[in-house]
Amino acid sequence: MTTLDPSALSTHGITPAGVVWRNLSPESLYEHTLNEGTGRMAHGGSLLVTTGKHTGRAPKDKFIVREPSSEDRIDWGPVNQEISQEKADLIAGDLRGHLSAAKALYVVDARVGADLEHSTNVRVVTESPWHALFARTMFIVLTPEEQEAFTPDAVILHAPSFQADPATHGTNNPNFVVLNPGTSEVFIGGTQYAGEIKKSAFSLMNDRLPEEGVLPMHCSANVGDDGSVAVFFGLSGTGKTTLSTDSTRPLIGDDEHGWGSNGVFNIEGGCYAKIINLSPEAEPEIYATTRMFGTVIENAIADDDTRILDLDDDSLTENTRAAYPLESVPNSVESKQAGHPSVVVMLTADAFGVLPPIAKLSPEQAMEMFLAGYTARVAGTEVGVTEPQATFSTCFGAPFLPQRPRVYADMLGERIKDHDVSVWLVNTGWTGGPYGEGHRMPIKTTRALVRAAVSGKLNDAPTRTDENFGFEVPTEVPDADNSLLDPRATWKDPSHYDEKAQKLASDIKDAAAKARQR
Numbered sequence: 001m002t003t004l005d006p007s008a009l010s011t012h013g014i015t016p017a018g019v020v021w022r023n024l025s026p027e028s029l030y031e032h033t034l035n036e037g038t039g040r041m042a043h044g045g046s047l048l049v050t051t052g053k054h055t056g057r058a059p060k061d062k063f064i065v066r067e068p069s070s071e072d073r074i075d076w077g078p079v080n081q082e083i084s085q086e087k088a089d090l091i092a093g094d095l096r097g098h099l100s101a102a103k104a105l106y107v108v109d110a111r112v113g114a115d116l117e118h119s120t121n122v123r124v125v126t127e128s129p130w131h132a133l134f135a136r137t138m139f140i141v142l143t144p145e146e147q148e149a150f151t152p153d154a155v156i157l158h159a160p161s162f163q164a165d166p167a168t169h170g171t172n173n174p175n176f177v178v179l180n181p182g183t184s185e186v187f188i189g190g191t192q193y194a195g196e197i198k199k200s201a202f203s204l205m206n207d208r209l210p211e212e213g214v215l216p217m218h219c220s221a222n223v224g225d226d227g228s229v230a231v232f233f234g235l236s237g238t239g240k241t242t243l244s245t246d247s248t249r250p251l252i253g254d255d256e257h258g259w260g261s262n263g264v265f266n267i268e269g270g271c272y273a274k275i276i277n278l279s280p281e282a283e284p285e286i287y288a289t290t291r292m293f294g295t296v297i298e299n300a301i302a303d304d305d306t307r308i309l310d311l312d313d314d315s316l317t318e319n320t321r322a323a324y325p326l327e328s329v330p331n332s333v334e335s336k337q338a339g340h341p342s343v344v345v346m347l348t349a350d351a352f353g354v355l356p357p358i359a360k361l362s363p364e365q366a367m368e369m370f371l372a373g374y375t376a377r378v379a380g381t382e383v384g385v386t387e388p389q390a391t392f393s394t395c396f397g398a399p400f401l402p403q404r405p406r407v408y409a410d411m412l413g414e415r416i417k418d419h420d421v422s423v424w425l426v427n428t429g430w431t432g433g434p435y436g437e438g439h440r441m442p443i444k445t446t447r448a449l450v451r452a453a454v455s456g457k458l459n460d461a462p463t464r465t466d467e468n469f470g471f472e473v474p475t476e477v478p479d480a481d482n483s484l485l486d487p488r489a490t491w492k493d494p495s496h497y498d499e500k501a502q503k504l505a506s507d508i509k510d511a512a513a514k515a516r517q518r
Contacts, residue, residue: 013096022107026294032129039130043308044291049130051192055317059399062177070181075404087170095187098162106132109150110139112201114336115265118214123152127159134194134296137323140269154184162189202256207402214260215411218397220244221252223338230454233396234347235375239428241273243450245285250331266336276320278311282443289324296323343454344423351376351388353430353438354501358449359471366423371409371512388435392511405515424453432490448480468501
């Protein structure tokens with residue numbers, strides 16, 4: 001079906017003045033985008049778009065409606081900012097009026113959650129054809145029969161050209177994301193950055209799934225030939241997508257998963273990879289998707305004539321992104337599901353250069369690291385950042401977790417215990433000193449470490465106990481540069497290393513304790 005009776009949107013408060021396109025093919029959405037001039041074809045067939053002022057998420061402009069059915073379970077605060085029902089209704093009403101006046105609307109009916117026992121039917125209504133393609137790519141595409149019988153469980157109303165009036169609507173800025181847990185509605189305006197669409201659906205699932213006894217996780221996941229499943233937690237820039245996209249292990253998904261009674265399942269239908277400085281040698285599977293039809297590329301630079309991408313050009317943003325169907329990865333798992341994990345990998349980019357490149361965590365250490373969610377910002381990435389700064393995002397996904405951190409941590413702890421899961425900490429950051437003195441951990445070494453861990457080869461490897469962190473650190477790893485396994489030995493001044501390591505160990509404990517108390 002390509003058009004939708006406009007009256008079908010009346011249940012969402014929209015009375016369209018123009019045509020309503022429903023579930024268009026990627027080919028048609030390309031044509032609509034090219035015709036309106038909001039995108040260009042890049043070399044190889046990907047669709048190249050720019051997002052203007054907003055080239056990433058705006059966490060300070062995300063709100064949750066304070067309403068009776070959910071207010072007791074929401075972790076209110078600077079991450080989950082509240083907005084009154086009255087103000088939310090004003091935003092929703094004006095946004096619906098804006099969409100009603102559009103010359104054309106694009107409806108995408110899809111599913112989030114590959115496990116049908118824990119899935120949600122999502123309807124996206126947008127004024128932008130390339131954002132419709134993004135939603136079609138990132139969510140799970142329905143069969144014709146499922147489309148015919150579709151009834152939405154959740155609705156995302158999306159209008160990049162609509163801007164809020166902070167004085168009237170109670171927002172901080174003209175751009176906004178408003179989630180209403182009671183009605184399962186999301187309202188997005190004032191930003192063209194498409195990641196807000198996917199992350200709002202993830203936030204919705206992060207509130208729903210714990211109520212169904214399912215742990216939602218900001219993680220990637222893959223599976224070995226023997227059926228062994230590994231999940232990779234990590235914040236942006238730590239290598240979550242890169243390390244899970246491995247030619248030797250089929251990919252279940254790169255960012256958002258649930259862990260239920262049947263095992264792990266992908267919440268999404270696509271991948272959303274950061275592609276700045278992407279290397280065809282180190283990341284061949286992801287690199288190939290940037291030259292495929294159906295991939296949406298945000299804010300990369302291309303030659304005006306040849307349209308060949310320059311993935312090293314960060315003149316628009318360092319957060320260049322590619323959205324592509326999971327099936328674009330040659331060895332992906334078609335069902336987007338697998339069994340219970342046997343290995344959990346927690347990724348961190350330690351810019352202080354003090355964490356070992358790999359360490360085995362006890363269950364208690366795993367809970368502490370999960371609650372802390374540590375990584376680091378480096379100098380030059382943000383105004384005012386002149387040296388490495390520790391940053392903590394509880395459960396490796398605080399911006400997307402409506403409920404209290406201990407809800408998710410306790411669920412993970414139970415699963416680690418019940419399924420005898422091995423937990424590894426992997427540092428993809430610096431070695432030989434902090435940022436500015438040392439150097440980034442070689443991707444070849446990190447891949448070797450991760451492959452050894454997820455394959456079980458490290459289970460009986462000789463280890464030493466790290467004096468500062470208490471982790472068990474392997475002293476020998478096949479196919480890796482073993483000289484990097486002891487970070488203290490890579491520093492010119494071991495006493496300076498100890499000082500920095502002890503400070504970070506203390507900060508991680510404090511962050512975890514604060515998260516547990518919320």
